[in-house]
Amino acid sequence: MIIDYHMHLRDEHEELAHRASAVEPFVTAARLAGVDEIGFTEHVYYFEQTRRLWTVPYHLERCGHDLDDYVTAVSDAKARGLPVKLGLEVDYEPGREDETIAILEPYAWDFLLGSVHFVDGLAVDGGPPRLIDAVGVEGAWHRYFDVLADAARSGVFDVLSHPDLVKIFGDRVPTFDYGPVADAIAEGGVAVEVSTAGLRKPVGELYPDAAFLRACHDRAAPITTASDAHVPQLVGRDFDLARALLESVGYETVTVFDRRRPSQVAVG
Numbered sequence: 001m002i003i004d005y006h007m008h009l010r011d012e013h014e015e016l017a018h019r020a021s022a023v024e025p026f027v028t029a030a031r032l033a034g035v036d037e038i039g040f041t042e043h044v045y046y047f048e049q050t051r052r053l054w055t056v057p058y059h060l061e062r063c064g065h066d067l068d069d070y071v072t073a074v075s076d077a078k079a080r081g082l083p084v085k086l087g088l089e090v091d092y093e094p095g096r097e098d099e100t101i102a103i104l105e106p107y108a109w110d111f112l113l114g115s116v117h118f119v120d121g122l123a124v125d126g127g128p129p130r131l132i133d134a135v136g137v138e139g140a141w142h143r144y145f146d147v148l149a150d151a152a153r154s155g156v157f158d159v160l161s162h163p164d165l166v167k168i169f170g171d172r173v174p175t176f177d178y179g180p181v182a183d184a185i186a187e188g189g190v191a192v193e194v195s196t197a198g199l200r201k202p203v204g205e206l207y208p209d210a211a212f213l214r215a216c217h218d219r220a221a222p223i224t225t226a227s228d229a230h231v232p233q234l235v236g237r238d239f240d241l242a243r244a245l246l247e248s249v250g251y252e253t254v255t256v257f258d259r260r261r262p263s264q265v266a267v268g
């Protein structure tokens with residue numbers, strides 16, 4: 001089975017399209033790409049219901065939309081028998097775990113992605129202000145992975161998205177020890193997302209790094225596969241490279257979720 005468990009429900013111009021008719025182009029694109037099941041994972045910070053979680057302008061400027069519209073669009077498609085799952089890409093806000101859980105609790109999620117896009121109010125993958133400029137490459141890597149480890153153990157998430165996002169601009173700590181974060185991932189019982197989105201960023205690589213994925217595999221952490229598509233035509237993009245990475249590390253199964261219950265199915 002081939003799954004793409006990270007995409008944003010948008011129109012062909014990347015504009016938010018939280019309506020049932022916007023789902024079908026993604027399903028069609030998935031079929032063409034040989035993807036069996038897709039999961040929609042809009043950013044949590046677009047929704048009015050989450051406003052009280054946010055402190056940085058990037059989030060506060062965006063959180064005006066109704067979460068119910070999004071959930072209804074995806075849930076209706078699922079109810080009609082389309083191969084879609086209801087997910088959300090949730091920013092990890094340290095110290096706000098209970099509030100995050102309470103806001104999301106009323107909805108029938110299939111899975112929740114956990115993302116670290118900001119650390120200490122500084123952007124990991126955007127900006128300015130950029131984390132990497134504020135504390136240097138080494139500092140950014142250590143802070144980022146410390147926060148990611150907390151996200152893994154938080155109990156809020158099912159999957160960690162683009163798990164080594166901090167490498168996005170191509171700056172790296174070549175000898176980084178992934179052991180501690182992989183321990184946290186195993187302890188937290190979360191899956192790790194293998195994402196092709198990094199290939200379309202300055203770093204030009206899959207997330208995560210092979211050494212990181214190997215550390216996760218050593219600890220029997222499960223995985224998902226993802227494109228992080230913001231337009232339908234990116235669904236399943238570069239999945240041949242993701243599968244080659246999985247094979248080289250020794251993964252034979254991928255995780256599928258239904259109502260937050262994971263199960264393992266053979267890749268391919």
Ligand SMILES: [Zn+2]
Nearest residue numbers: 089115161162
């Ligand atoms: Zn993201």
Ligand SMILES: [Zn+2]
Nearest residue numbers: 006008089228
């Ligand atoms: Zn995303």
